[in-house]
Amino acid sequence: MKILGISAFFHDAAAAIVVDGVIVAAAQEERFSRIKQDASLPVQAVRYCLDEAELSMAEIDYVVFYEKPLRKFERILVSQLRAFPRGLRQFGRAMRTWLGSRLWLKSDICKELGCSSQQLLFSEHHLSHAASAYLCSPFQDAAIVTIDGVGESATTSVFHGFAEEGCPKIDLKLELPYPHSIGLLYSSLTAYLGFRVNEGEYKVMGLSSYGQPKYLEEFASLASVGDDGSLEINPRYFSYHYHATKSFTPALEALLGPSRIPGSPLEYPSGDIDMQRYADVAASLQTFTEEYLLVLMGEAKRQTQSNSLCLAGGVALNSVANRRICEEGPFEHVFVQPAAGDAGGALGAALYASCVLHNDPRPRLSSVALGQSFAPASIEKFLDDCGVKYTKYSDDEELADEVAQRMSVGQVGGWFQGRFEWGPRALGNRSILADPRYASTRDRVNRAIKFREKFRPFAPMVLSEDTHLWFDLGRNRDRLLAPFMCSVMPATAAAKEKLSAVVHVDGTARVQVVGRSSNPRTRRLLQAFKKKTGVGVLLNTSMNLKDEPICASPAEAYGAFVRSDMDFLTLENCLIVKDQI
Amino acid sequence: MTTKVPVRSVFTPASWGQRMAERGRTAGELAGLLIRNGRWWLLPMLIIMSLTAVLLGVVHVIEYAAPFVYTVF
Amino acid sequence: MLADQSLTRSLVRLVAPIVWRSDRKMASKLAGFAATEAGSALDMLKAAELCDDKKLRRLFFRHAMDEARHAKMFRAHSRLLGKESDLQESEYMRSSATRQNLYQELGLVRFLAFVYQAEKRGEAHFDSLRRHFAGHPSLEKLFEEIGKDERFHVAYSKSLLKRLQDSGREKEVKQAKRSIAVQTAWASWRRAGKRIGNVLSWCVLAITYVVVVPVFALVQRITDRGAAHGWQRRRLPEGSVSEMRRQS
Ligand SMILES: [Fe+2]
Ligand SMILES: [Fe+2]
Numbered sequence: 045m046k047i048l049g050i051s052a053f054f055h056d057a058a059a060a061i062v063v064d065g066v067i068v069a070a071a072q073e074e075r076f077s078r079i080k081q082d083a084s085l086p087v088q089a090v091r092y093c094l095d096e097a098e099l100s101m102a103e104i105d106y107v108v109f110y111e112k113p114l115r116k117f118e119r120i121l122v123s124q125l126r127a128f129p130r131g132l133r134q135f136g137r138a139m140r141t142w143l144g145s146r147l148w149l150k151s152d153i154c155k156e157l158g159c160s161s162q163q164l165l166f167s168e169h170h171l172s173h174a175a176s177a178y179l180c181s182p183f184q185d186a187a188i189v190t191i192d193g194v195g196e197s198a199t200t201s202v203f204h205g206f207a208e209e210g211c212p213k214i215d216l217k218l219e220l221p222y223p224h225s226i227g228l229l230y231s232s233l234t235a236y237l238g239f240r241v242n243e244g245e246y247k248v249m250g251l252s253s254y255g256q257p258k259y260l261e262e263f264a265s266l267a268s269v270g271d272d273g274s275l276e277i278n279p280r281y282f283s284y285h286y287h288a289t290k291s292f293t294p295a296l297e298a299l300l301g302p303s304r305i306p307g308s309p310l311e312y313p314s315g316d317i318d319m320q321r322y323a324d325v326a327a328s329l330q331t332f333t334e335e336y337l338l339v340l341m342g343e344a345k346r347q348t349q350s351n352s353l354c355l356a357g358g359v360a361l362n363s364v365a366n367r368r369i370c371e372e373g374p375f376e377h378v379f380v381q382p383a384a385g386d387a388g389g390a391l392g393a394a395l396y397a398s399c400v401l402h403n404d405p406r407p408r409l410s411s412v413a414l415g416q417s418f419a420p421a422s423i424e425k426f427l428d429d430c431g432v433k434y435t436k437y438s439d440d441e442e443l444a445d446e447v448a449q450r451m452s453v454g455q456v457g458g459w460f461q462g463r464f465e466w467g468p469r470a471l472g473n474r475s476i477l478a479d480p481r482y483a484s485t486r487d488r489v490n491r492a493i494k495f496r497e498k499f500r501p502f503a504p505m506v507l508s509e510d511t512h513l514w515f516d517l518g519r520n521r522d523r524l525l526a527p528f529m530c531s532v533m534p535a536t537a538a539a540k541e542k543l544s545a546v547v548h549v550d551g552t553a554r555v556q557v558v559g560r561s562s563n564p565r566t567r568r569l570l571q572a573f574k575k576k577t578g579v580g581v582l583l584n585t586s587m588n589l590k591d592e593p594i595c596a597s598p599a600e601a602y603g604a605f606v607r608s609d610m611d612f613l614t615l616e617n618c619l620i621v622k623d624q625i
Numbered sequence: 626m627t628t629k630v631p632v633r634s635v636f637t638p639a640s641w642g643q644r645m646a647e648r649g650r651t652a653g654e655l656a657g658l659l660i661r662n663g664r665w666w667l668l669p670m671l672i673i674m675s676l677t678a679v680l681l682g683v684v685h686v687i688e689y690a691a692p693f694v695y696t697v698f
Numbered sequence: 699m700l701a702d703q704s705l706t707r708s709l710v711r712l713v714a715p716i717v718w719r720s721d722r723k724m725a726s727k728l729a730g731f732a733a734t735e736a737g738s739a740l741d742m743l744k745a746a747e748l749c750d751d752k753k754l755r756r757l758f759f760r761h762a763m764d765e766a767r768h769a770k771m772f773r774a775h776s777r778l779l780g781k782e783s784d785l786q787e788s789e790y791m792r793s794s795a796t797r798q799n800l801y802q803e804l805g806l807v808r809f810l811a812f813v814y815q816a817e818k819r820g821e822a823h824f825d826s827l828r829r830h831f832a833g834h835p836s837l838e839k840l841f842e843e844i845g846k847d848e849r850f851h852v853a854y855s856k857s858l859l860k861r862l863q864d865s866g867r868e869k870e871v872k873q874a875k876r877s878i879a880v881q882t883a884w885a886s887w888r889r890a891g892k893r894i895g896n897v898l899s900w901c902v903l904a905i906t907y908v909v910v911v912p913v914f915a916l917v918q919r920i921t922d923r924g925a926a927h928g929w930q931r932r933r934l935p936e937g938s939v940s941e942m943r944r945q946s
């Protein structure tokens with residue numbers, strides 16, 4: 045079966061193509077349109093997927109949209125009426141988008157993508173998330189927990205994945221209805237802390253390490269957690285179900301103190317009382333979320349009696365919580381879909397139709413390099429045509445040595461290899477790399493290259509055989525998460541001493557373990573750096589400037605290179621050095 | 626740097642009539658859903674809202690005649 | 699076109715004293731310029747990536763590098779003028795560049811026409827600002843330096859268009875120029891229209907909200923079985939193609 049999955053219209057649109065159970069390509073629209081978290085119909089991503097599979101739209105068996113739009117519309121209508129008369133603005137906005145366009149997305153998709161309505165299928169939002177995790181995982185029998193802001197009407201779901209006569213099945217056990225959502229609670233407090241919803245959550249996670257969970261009692265009144273893992277939001281404190289722009293009420297500010305003005309300065313460690321309070325609120329939020337998730341996992345275990353767990357949905361991007369689920373949760377094995385957010389729904393929708401509906405073989409997700417790549421010859425031609433000076437290395441070893449040498453003396457550079465990554469993280473194909481040993485390097489990358497807040501940590505990538513030297517893998521269960529940077533790991537004493545650029549204040553790091561299935565050039569680079577410095581670790585951050593999507597093409601990489609303070613840029617086997625151009 | 630196969634080239638896009646028919650089916654499906662869930666009484670509201678939407682469509686057409694549209698009102 | 703340029707000049711002369719009245723205003727205005735320049739750098743780079751002709755590529759690429767440099771210069775000056783602390787976040791917010799994907803959308807000839815016209819307008823704008831800041835310790839030089847590059851951009855895009863014209867594509871070029879001019883005017887016309895349209899549609903919706911919705915909200919309140927909370931159990935429909943065709 046040749047199946048195309050699509051997610052769109054909420055945030056982070058994406059397309060994925062699955063041919064006979066093989067994930068041929070998957071990419072987010074933002075990489076093509078260069079609009080961060082572009083939510084519009086992913087026409088360019090679809091085009092790319094078809095190119096990669098060398099198929100035309102007519103040859104596709106099914107195009108699967110990742111949710112049921114009409115059910116979502118019903119939920120919105122009802123919750124608007126319930127909120128009456130408080131939601132004029134949100135009502136206006138919702139009616140305009142839905143009656144104006146969203147409601148007619150079926151005919152719009154057919155028009156824009158050139159498919160027929162007979163080709164078009166609709167999955168369910170949380171089912172798509174569940175499929176994106178379970179069907180890529182190595183498990184036969186697993187509990188599947190999907191947690192996000194809200195889908196059609198569910199906010200959290202527990203599924204059971206199992207095989208029946210060799211055919212994978214996904215059974216819904218429980219679901220939690222809107223507005224009772226840990227994801228929306230997290231987002232509301234992200235807004236309270238002055239960050240942008242849907243992308244500031246990472247910042248909150250980073251910020252939480254600077255504070256103490258002093259407000260757990262207050263949080264207990266924001267939402268109550270049942271013994272059965274259910275959650276009930278106290279509507280006194282939140283307004284996301286009726287307010288168009290503000291997600292929390294004055295009552296929340298009365299409880300936790302005034303909210304932070306977006307854009308006001310944040311420096312840590314800090315003596316400022318308010319700044320410390322924000323960190324404490326972030327820490328309390330993080331702890332509250334983790335504890336809730338642990339209770340939820342307990343219920344998922346009871347419901348499924350399974351040994352393995354699959355996670356997806358936006359909340360599964362919380363790598364700190366994932367670590368605690370691995371360590372303290374009731375499951376032996378844990379797998380997280382790397383594109384856990386709504387982009388991942390495109391892949392899940394396609395996989396569901398492929399593996400469950402048509403019994404195609406299940407894929408194994410050994411790498412997230414599922415995006416576009418560029419032929420080295422075309423890169424050279426581009427550089428030649430533009431008159432850019434570069435050195436071409438025909439020997440990978442030499443390239444690795446040269447780049448490692450530059451990094452060991454404090455240089456920072458771009459690393460562009462092969463296909464770009466699926467999901468929000470750069471894992472060595474579109475990365476900016478640097479020496480992990482000095483905090484000064486970290487500060488420079490934050491300040492002059494990524495232009496982002498000083499308190500935010502960077503992630504390390506580490507040679508798989510060296511991981512135990514620097515990081516605590518945990519009860520051996522992180523191995524499934526380690527290649528995709530899905531969970532944090534505590535740093536060892538040696539790492540705390542030597543890797544000050546990549547160990548966060550709380551003594552953890554969001555590690556990417558580079559094993560044999562990773563990009564060979566990236567592995568070789570780590571080995572070369574280890575030979576030079578004795579450290580098989582690099583600081584790794586995505587190749588983008590602040591608030592921009594990760595670069596896709598060589599020209600975009602070059603654009604980021606010249607617009608920032610990067611010292612060098614590696615495009616496949618070509619090395620460009622700043623002082624030479 | 627890559628060759629681009631236009632997605633639409635292999636398909637004749639649906640005609641305006643077909644698309645409107647598709648929209649009609651979608652509206653019917655929505656009505657069915659609401660009736661199934663005992664919310665049939667929402668339908669009149671949606672009809673009124675749709676008429677408003679048509680009105681809004683007119684407003685958006687007026688946009689083209691703007692910025693002098695305020696003289697009309 | 700000439701009218702367009704002199705219009706820009708007189709407009710700038712008129713509003714400059716207001717727009718550029720304080721250091722802080724200047725800083726944020728310059729940061730805005732930085733974002734625009736960075737955006738056009740990205741567009742020119744994309745054009746360089748997508749076009750195949752070597753000569754065009756090199757020109758587009760050089761143009762992109764110029765714009766990237768301008769962005770950097772504007773940003774540096776913005777930082778000098780504004781107080782680091784109160785600018786930091788908002789400036790960063792604005793320094794993120796957006797590409798408009800002009801080359802893909804317009805095609806070569808119309809893209810060139812667009813570049814030519816936009817650069818001409820930009821050149822006039824910066825030139826007026828240079829005059830406005832005559833005697834200013836840093837900004838006069840800044841606009842003068844950038845102006846040089848802009849004049850080059852105008853010149854090369856003009857000569858490329860000329861060359862196309864001479865190679866027998868006269869009609870196409872003329873058409874492109876006209877359509878871009880019309881498009882630009884149309885876009886600004888529509889921007890103004892959209893604002894009014896938004897206000898109008900908001901009014902219409904507000905009236906419906908007050909007049910129509912209350913009745914239904916009342917019915918909702920009467921028939922409501924109470925909002926659901928706690929775990930819900932629901933059987934997923936049997937996975938089948940016919941079920942998945944449904945949007946509900
Ligand atoms: Fe979701
Ligand atoms: Fe410029």
Ligand SMILES: [Fe+2]
Nearest residue numbers: 817820848851
């Ligand atoms: Fe320019």
